[in-house]
Amino acid sequence: MADYVIEMLNITKEFPGIKANDDVTLQLRRGEIHALLGENGAGKSTLMSVLFGLYQPESGIIKKDGQVVKINNPNDATALHIGMVHQHFKLVECFTVLDNIILGAEPTKGLTVDRKAARKRVVALSERYGLKVDPDAKIEDISVGMQQRVEILKMLYRDNEILIFDEPTAVLTPQEIDELMEIMRSFKKEGKSILFITHKLAEIKAVADRCSVLRKGKYMGTVEVADTSVEEMSRLMVGRDVQLVSHKEEQTPGKVILRVENMTVPSRVHSNNAVKNASLEVREGEIVCLAGIEGNGQTEFVYALTGLEKMSAGKIYLDGKDVTHASIRERNSLGLSHIPEDRHKHGLVLDYTLQNNMVLQRFREPEFQRLGFIREGAVREYSDRLSQQYDVRSGQGSATITRSMSGGNQQKAIVAREIDQNPQLLIAVQPTRGLDVGAIEYIHKQIIAQRDAGKAVLLVSLELDEVMNLSDRILVMYEGEIVGEFNPKTTDVQTLGLYMAGAKRAE
Amino acid sequence: MAKKNKSPRLSGAPTGLASLLASLVCVLAGLAFGFVVLLILGGITMSQSGEEFTFGHLLATTWEQGFKPIVQGGFYSKANMMGMAVRMEILQAAPLIMTGLSVAFAYKTGLFNIGAAGQYTVGAFLALYCAIVLKMPWWVCLIASGLGGAVWGAIPGIFKAYLNVNEVITAIMFNWIGLYAVNPLIYQGGNGPMFNLKTTKTFTLKESAPQALLPTFNVNVGGKGYFGKLFMPTIGIFIAIGIAVLIWVVINKTTFGYQLKACGFNKNAARYAGINEKTNIVLSMTIAGALAGIGAGLFYLSGSKEWEPLVSTILPAVGFNGISVALLASSNPIGCVFSAIFISHITVGGGFMTAKLFPSEVSDIISGVVIYLCAFSMLFRGKILKLFNRKSGTQRKGDKA
Numbered sequence: 002m003a004d005y006v007i008e009m010l011n012i013t014k015e016f017p018g019i020k021a022n023d024d025v026t027l028q029l030r031r032g033e034i035h036a037l038l039g040e041n042g043a044g045k046s047t048l049m050s051v052l053f054g055l056y057q058p059e060s061g062i063i064k065k066d067g068q069v070v071k072i073n074n075p076n077d078a079t080a081l082h083i084g085m086v087h088q089h090f091k092l093v094e095c096f097t098v099l100d101n102i103i104l105g106a107e108p109t110k111g112l113t114v115d116r117k118a119a120r121k122r123v124v125a126l127s128e129r130y131g132l133k134v135d136p137d138a139k140i141e142d143i144s145v146g147m148q149q150r151v152e153i154l155k156m157l158y159r160d161n162e163i164l165i166f167d168e169p170t171a172v173l174t175p176q177e178i179d180e181l182m183e184i185m186r187s188f189k190k191e192g193k194s195i196l197f198i199t200h201k202l203a204e205i206k207a208v209a210d211r212c213s214v215l216r217k218g219k220y221m222g223t224v225e226v227a228d229t230s231v232e233e234m235s236r237l238m239v240g241r242d243v244q245l246v247s248h249k250e251e252q253t254p255g256k257v258i259l260r261v262e263n264m265t266v267p268s269r270v271h272s273n274n275a276v277k278n279a280s281l282e283v284r285e286g287e288i289v290c291l292a293g294i295e296g297n298g299q300t301e302f303v304y305a306l307t308g309l310e311k312m313s314a315g316k317i318y319l320d321g322k323d324v325t326h327a328s329i330r331e332r333n334s335l336g337l338s339h340i341p342e343d344r345h346k347h348g349l350v351l352d353y354t355l356q357n358n359m360v361l362q363r364f365r366e367p368e369f370q371r372l373g374f375i376r377e378g379a380v381r382e383y384s385d386r387l388s389q390q391y392d393v394r395s396g397q398g399s400a401t402i403t404r405s406m407s408g409g410n411q412q413k414a415i416v417a418r419e420i421d422q423n424p425q426l427l428i429a430v431q432p433t434r435g436l437d438v439g440a441i442e443y444i445h446k447q448i449i450a451q452r453d454a455g456k457a458v459l460l461v462s463l464e465l466d467e468v469m470n471l472s473d474r475i476l477v478m479y480e481g482e483i484v485g486e487f488n489p490k491t492t493d494v495q496t497l498g499l500y501m502a503g504a505k506r507a508e
Numbered sequence: 509m510a511k512k513n514k515s516p517r518l519s520g521a522p523t524g525l526a527s528l529l530a531s532l533v534c535v536l537a538g539l540a541f542g543f544v545v546l547l548i549l550g551g552i553t554m555s556q557s558g559e560e561f562t563f564g565h566l567l568a569t570t571w572e573q574g575f576k577p578i579v580q581g582g583f584y585s586k587a588n589m590m591g592m593a594v595r596m597e598i599l600q601a602a603p604l605i606m607t608g609l610s611v612a613f614a615y616k617t618g619l620f621n622i623g624a625a626g627q628y629t630v631g632a633f634l635a636l637y638c639a640i641v642l643k644m645p646w647w648v649c650l651i652a653s654g655l656g657g658a659v660w661g662a663i664p665g666i667f668k669a670y671l672n673v674n675e676v677i678t679a680i681m682f683n684w685i686g687l688y689a690v691n692p693l694i695y696q697g698g699n700g701p702m703f704n705l706k707t708t709k710t711f712t713l714k715e716s717a718p719q720a721l722l723p724t725f726n727v728n729v730g731g732k733g734y735f736g737k738l739f740m741p742t743i744g745i746f747i748a749i750g751i752a753v754l755i756w757v758v759i760n761k762t763t764f765g766y767q768l769k770a771c772g773f774n775k776n777a778a779r780y781a782g783i784n785e786k787t788n789i790v791l792s793m794t795i796a797g798a799l800a801g802i803g804a805g806l807f808y809l810s811g812s813k814e815w816e817p818l819v820s821t822i823l824p825a826v827g828f829n830g831i832s833v834a835l836l837a838s839s840n841p842i843g844c845v846f847s848a849i850f851i852s853h854i855t856v857g858g859g860f861m862t863a864k865l866f867p868s869e870v871s872d873i874i875s876g877v878v879i880y881l882c883a884f885s886m887l888f889r890g891k892i893l894k895l896f897n898r899k900s901g902t903q904r905k906g907d908k909a
Binding site: 329330349375377 | 761762763766773774776777779780781782783784
């Protein structure tokens with residue numbers, strides 16, 4: 002019999018309208034890296050919340066080292082040496098790294114915190130595992146990758162034996178991902194057991210020993226990663242064959258739809274300009290991709306383009322019309338659609354129902370209002386149609402409060418809304434961030450369909466695979482400037498990487 | 509939204525009912541707490557007076573002379589006075605509904621209108637000015653009161669929208685500015701055209717401007733009017749209820765309400781969608797101000813009370829009680845009608861308690877506790893929903909069997 006450190010047997014957890022976990026079993030061996038794979042809304046987070054004591058399952062038992070345990074709250078989980086790095090870090094921004102690590106488990110000397118002893122331990126831990134951090138830096142001053150290390154150190158500091166990583170690579174650069182994988186391997190060598198939640202198959206292939214798959218709350222089985230191909234795993238997860246590489250026809254771009262001339266946007270954070278003298282064109286029937294490492298001005302570029310932010314110099318032409326000073330609404334009605342980078346901040350009113358969100362820009366149109374009164378029936382019908390057409394799933398249909406929907410379905414709702422406005426120019430910023438392969442495939446198809454229908458598409462993405470896969474032209478942005486233009490067919494990821502990192506630039 | 513949910517799943521459907529039940533639980537708990545306070549107060553007074561008493565006696569006294577008046581409100585008073593007391597309740601409820609609506613409406617746009625008191629003051633001034641000095645009919649005076657409140661509400665809105673000054677701070681300052689502008693304007697060193705030197709109040713409308721009095725109504729009970737001839741309530745309560753319904757429609761059924769709520773829930777998303785959030789902030793505060801102003805009009809045009817510029821150095825409490833009303837109603841306009849009537853009811857009832865045993869402020873304690881519990885009403889709501897779900901869960905199982 003295998004040596005299981007944690008067993009979750011036949012877990013069932015119900016929420017109103019949905020069975021989030023339906024008879025799920027997860028067995029974690031001592032000293033293995035165990036991946037938990039599933040689409041958004043498949044029940045991965047619910048299962049981990051059950052393990053962490055945040056939810057109580059309706060049925061099923063949890064065993065630690067073969068003994069049945071009851072985990073009522075996170076404190077119980079901590080006592081059992083279970084630690085978790087959440088997808089959204091739980092750190093105090095204005096505290097130092099050291100203070101964050103010891104918070105809640107402070108060593109004391111009399112009435113004061115014994116920072117000296119704590120520091121010694123933290124430094125020892127960080128050296129042992131190669132987790133380089135500056136204990137005295139404040140969280141707000143360090144990079145996201147560093148913050149994640151602090152979260153990992155927090156687990157180590159508490160002598161956790163079972164480490165849960167909830168989608169740890171979503172926020173990391175390629176280099177940081179490699180480093181994280183290395184760290185995870187070193188934990189494994191130490192005999193720690195790791196649960197790794199993800200939907201990136203390549204990462205599972207790279208580090209995991211075994212992989213358990215969930216689909217729509219149901220347990221689909223556990224496979225040995227070494228004996229299973231990526232395609233098989235994705236089929237288990239989605240329930241059908243998935244095209245990992247999108248297929249697209251040749252297209253000859255038509256007339257220029259978007260022309261940006263010498264755009265300069267001041268930064269909100271520093272005195273420098275966030276976008277410097279950037280110019281580009283997007284034509285009918287082409288996908289132009291703006292690539293770059295996060296924080297190099299892409300966000301501000303899009304804000305200025307859509308009217309969310311003012312620019313200090315330059316011109317924007319939409320289908321030949323000067324829209325430099327046009328309001329957001331005017332730009333919308335001229336055929337600009339925008340899938341925003343942050344779906345919670347800009348894309349959705351989370352406390353509105355799905356149907357209200359579906360008409361966020363269009364509620365003024367005669368189709369949806371008469372004499373200032375919203376035509377609920379028409380809105381409902383429209384939302385039902387979009388949900389069906391774009392496969393947006395929710396507990397209570399169009400009446401679902403958007404906040405309660407899974408991230409993937411929220412994003413699909415935005416994509417549906419923006420594409421259905423039949424735009425001339427579709428701006429898609431990180432349209433697949435945090436989504437599973439099934440949803441990614443779907444959204445990619447929709448974007449390509451827009452291009453094939455002769456629309457102009459501007460894609461902003463940090464994922465190089467997505468960039469290479471979708472675009473007809475690639476522009477690389479570095480420190481607010483466009484530093485190079487590439488044809489995806491004649492360039493490779495390494496070259497792009499050099500430009501993105503600022504090591505090279507076109508003259 | 510929830511009631512339109514036709515899907516078989518039940519979680520959405522009872523939320524409205526659950527909110528209502530949660531509010532009722534708050535009210536009951538508040539009353540229970542009030543009873544305990546009355547018991548303690550009564551016990552202290554009775555033991556100080558030195559007379560012997562049993563606990564049963566105390567319980568009975570508290571029930572009869574303290575709790576009953578509060579629960580029965582205006583209906584507690586003697587038969588010949590009942591009409592007057594009930595009229596008082598109705599009279600006080602109308603402005604309370606309006607200030608409650610004012611706070612609730614602004615809250616839908618994510619704004620906290622703490623300036624209802626000031627808007628109420630300015631509204632009262634304009635209503636009285638139009639009535640006494642300009643001799644306008646009542647409905648013109650009422651519109652004027654609304655306009656006064658609107659201007660006073662718009663200013664914090666403009667500051668908020670265009671200069672990013674928190675509306676709470678501006679509104680509080682404008683409460684006092686309103687009060688200290690209105691008082692001297694009425695008094696004018698004793699020479700104010702609306703000021704009656706003899707009573708040190710504004711002239712009564714009955715004498716100086718009967719055209720501005722709100723029409724009254726009576727209820728026919730057993731062949732004769734329920735209210736005495738002199739104590740007929742005004743139609744103010746119906747105007748207030750009508751406006752509450754109107755506000756409910758605006759918030760829930762119109763594109764305007766849709767925009768306001770979008771701004772309130774998520775300013776960034778509203779902006780992204782091309783909704784002008786600045787205009788919406790100003791409009792929302794303007795309308796909120798108008799509602800509070802009309803509340804003042806409804807009260808002062810009833811002719812039962814005059815403004816006292818020399819005494820009125822504290823802000824009208826009805827402005828702040830509007831916050832309680834809105835909280836108790838969880839910002840539902842229709843709910844505001846009921847919560848305002850409730851608060852008016854127990855306030856009038858508080859006055860009927862035996863004064864030597866119980867101070868009338870106990871009704872304030874009760875409404876205070878009720879409001880405080882409202883903070884937990886989300887919790888109650890969750891529990892009630894759970895109860896619903898469990899019940900229907902067993903039902904479902906039963907169906908299968």
